[in-house]
Amino acid sequence: MLVQEFSQVTRGNKTITTQSDLVVVGGGLAGLCCAIAAARDGITVTLVQDRPVLGGNASSEVRLWTLGATSHMGNNNRWSREGGIIDEILVENMYRNKEGNTLIFDTILLEKVVSEKNITLLLNTSVYDVKKSDPNTISQVVAFCSQNSTTYELNADLFCDASGDGIVGFQAGAAFRMGAETVEEFGELFAPDIAYGELLGHTIYFYSKNVGAPVKYVAPEFALKDITKIPRYKVLNDKDFGCRLWWLEYGGRRDTIHESEDIKWELWKVVYGVWDYIKNSGEFPDAENLTLEWVGTIPGKRESRRFEGHYMIKQQDLVLQSQFDDAVSFGGWAVDLHPSDGVYDSKPGCTQYHSKGVYQIPMSTMISKNINNLFLGGRLISATHVAFGSTRVMATTALSGQAVGYGAAQCIKNKIKPAQLLEQNQIKELQQTLSLNGQSIPGIAIDKEANLLSSASISSSSTFKLDYLQANGKWFKLEIGVAQLLPLEAHTKYDYTFSFSAEKETTIQVDLRTSERLGSYTPDAILETKTLELQAGEQEISFSFDSVLTEKQYAFITFLPNELVSIRQSEQRATGLVSVFNAVNKAVNNLGKQTPPDNMGLDSFEFWIPQRRPNGQNFALTVSPAIELYSTENITNGFVRPYLGTNAWAASVSDANPKMTFEWNETKEIKNIKLFFDTDYDHAMESSLMGHPESVMPFCTRGYKISDQNGNVVYETKANHQTINTVELSESIKTNTLVVEFESSNSDIPVSVFEIFIS
Incomplete structure (x- = not known):
């Protein structure tokens, strides 16, 4: 029993004072990935989250699906899903939760954080004060947990503000912006005017459920009564719920920080009014049950403060894919701006324009230019309002958060300030750390010299060479253009054969196309066009192009539409091979072709996009000479996803016991073996609402074992589903040989691996 007598002075809260290397404020995907990266790299981290769960807008409190450069598989960014920690999370979510239950996603995020011994997690804890040791240095943040009535004084050498609204940066005095820049300031021709609005608003979602019996609904008094105040109310229906109703948006004309509660109430008014309309208008009889x-209960926020770093990324950087010496992550979502009046505006809910490929994001956008120990994470990094329209999405912010986490660890280890990471020797070290952990910074490979495997003789039981894909699939009617994406060698002429079925005598046009920007996947350069003569019925047609590629890269064997013709597909799939279609994806403003207004600084181009499994088979073909897609040299070339080539080794489909053997001229001491597998970076893996066909990606190697020169098994697994497998041996082994034996689980998909890194 506790009894305390009356006190004439006010009592203080219980106070806990902590010291860590890094304090991360904000437990959305950016802050979470930052904390995990830093902790895994050996420094102590305090992660402060003002909500009861992690994930921010991806959590069960808001329920927005996680997306980034893949853009619902609706753009030309092939194999662009974000790598590293966010990939690990999304792949795990697919394995446990392919149906997209946000409650399960919550548990995956919590598990990832609490399993890191270097992280102290504080949930339901809001930072409300910042202390500085000098005008440019934060020494402490002060937070309060409403659930245990405890005040926390959190001291650290470094801080990362990933709070969304930027509470730490704001109170520390860091330079920030709110609203849209003018066209004149950065020359961004897509910069909106005041009539369109300078801020994106908030959204609140709802979920509905069929209970099998009639359910009445009486709306609360505060619900919107006149549905016609929502100009787009006629597109409402009884089937859509959750983040498919992202356009129920409001607040872009308000102060999205200090008036957030008022915005929430207006959104509740809208949501309950929309449900009243669906239930009681008589327009939706299927809604009876x-x-x-x-x-x-809280809105999903899109935009508030953006802080100024050592560089501010802008529209031109996204559209032109600017190259940065300090590139540490990438983006690829469309430049996605919304009218500030949101749901009450008659304009479309968003204006999205895509770039022709992924763009680099530099470290200099993630370091405050004023506060010398403050990193910027999440949606508040240094970006203009226009660029923010793309950099703000969650998988992109998670990738940047990972860069900050590893960067912070490097600062602690090397005893430097964040801005010193921008120096040449430091940024190269950080880029290598990130690359080795799956970040896949565009154009930057893992250093071969650091990989013991680079000095080994590498052999394999077999190597898959593409000379044909079996004609064992369905027929696809050429109502739209289609293309087979193939990595071709430079200065090589190939002969192709494809299978067609024609309703009557006709012709079909085939193009050899590549991308004007090397490493991109928009087929905007037509090297040669041929017209093929087809007879009625099924037939195989052979052809070749006189034009050849001047550089090794992906090319498109492109067939234009002809409704009289069908092309045969193949059930065979393989790492780095994909078919694409000149198709529409309205969810991301893809109508088959992007044609922006003149003088907007945006590109016009066609969309050639993949189909989701179980569709999207390759096209049956033969090719001569066989394309050398999967050389054993690929596993040490430093790239861990397709880029210019497959960058993978793959065994022959007929190889029942595929294996690789690594032999050195002298004995090597080995402690770590890291393997990079193919979990299909082309698949978007939306984290919620949208179901997916598989728990494990079909290209991913499930089982393998590693043996030394004496045949001793040093590691074995039969249930892998993850992209990166890090085998950390309990004791170093000394050997001059390693053998990796893989289990083949699908007769139509060869075993493959992108990279093996041994140290």
């Missing part, structure tokens, strides 16, 4: 299962 539906009940309102869930409504968000």
Whole structure:
């Protein structure tokens, strides 16, 4: 029993004072990935989250799906899903939760954080004060947990503000912006005017459920009564719920920080009014058995403060794919701006324009230019309003958060300030750390010299060479253009054969296309065009192009539409091979072709996009000479996803016991073996709402074992589903030989591996 007498002075909260190397404020995907990266690299981290769960807008409190450069597989960014920690999370979510239950996603995020011994996690804890040791240095942040009535004084050498609204940077006095820059300031021709608006608003979602019996609904008094105040109300239906209703947006004309509660109330008014309309208007008889299962209690925020770093990324950097010496991550979502009046605006809910490929994001956008120990994470990095329209999405912010985490660890280890990471020797070290952990910075490979495997003789039981893909799939009617994406060697002429079925005598046009920007996947350069003569019925047609590639890269064997013709598909799939279609994806403003207004600083081009499995088979073909896609040299070339080539070794499909053997001229001491597998970076892996066909990606190697020169098994697994496998041996081994034996689990998909790194 506790009894305390009256006190004439006010009592203070219980106070806990801590010291760590890094304090991360904000437990969204950016802050979470930052904390995990830093902790894994050996420094102590305090992660402060003001909500009861992690994930921010991806959590069960808001329920927005996680997306980034893949853009719902609706753009030309092939194999662009973000790597490293966010990939590990999304792949794990697919394995446990392919249906997209956000409650399960919550548990995966919590598990990832609490499993890191170097992280102290504080949930339900809000930072409200910042202390500085001098005008440019933060010494402490002060936070309060409402659930245990405890005040936390959190001291650290470094801080990362990933709070969304930027509470740490704001109170520390760091330079920031809110609203849209003018066209004149950065020359961004897509910069919006005041009529369109300078801020993106908030959204609250709802979930509905069929209970199998009629359910009545009486709306609360505060619900919107006149549905016609929502100009787009006619597109409402009884099937859509959750983040498919992202356009129920409001607040872009308000102060999205200090008036957030007012914005929330307006969104509740909208949501309950929309549900009243669906249930009681008589327009939706199928809604009779539906009940309102869930409504968000906090809004998903899009935009508030953006802080100024040592560089501010802008529209031109995205569209032109600017190259940065300090590149540490990438983006690829469309430049996605919304009218500030949101749901009450008659304009489309968003204006999205895509770039022709992924763009680099430099470290200099993630370091405050004023506060010398403050990193910027999440949506508040240094970007203009226009560029923010793309950099703000969660998988992109998670990738940048990972860069900050490893960068912070490097600062502690090397006893430097964040800005010193921008120096040439430091940024190269950071880029290598990130690359080795799956970040896949565009154009930057893992250093071969650091890989013991680079000095080994490498052999394999077999190597898959592409000379044919079996004609064992369905027929695809050429109502739209299609293309087979193939990595071709430079200065090589190939002969192709494809299978067609024609309803009557006709012709079909085939193009050899490449991308004007090397490493991109927009087929905007037509090297040669041929017209093929087809007879009625099924037939194989052979052809070749006189034009050859001047550089090794992906090319498109492109067939233009002809509704009289069908092309045969193949059930065979393989790492780095994909078919694409000149198709529409309205969810990301893809109507088959992007044609922006003149003088907007945006590109016009066609969209050639993949189909989601179980569709999207390759096209049956033969090719001569066989394309050398999967050389054993690929596993030490430093690239861990397709780029210019497959960058993978793959065994022959007929190889029942594929293996690789590594032999050195002298004995090597080995402690770590890291393997990079193919979990299909072309698959978007939306984290919620949208179901997916598989728990494990079909290209991913499930089972393998590693043996030394004496045949001793040093590691074995039969249930892998992850991209990166880090085998850290309990004791170093000394050997001059390693053998990796893989299990083949699918007769239509060869075993493959991108990279093996041994140290």
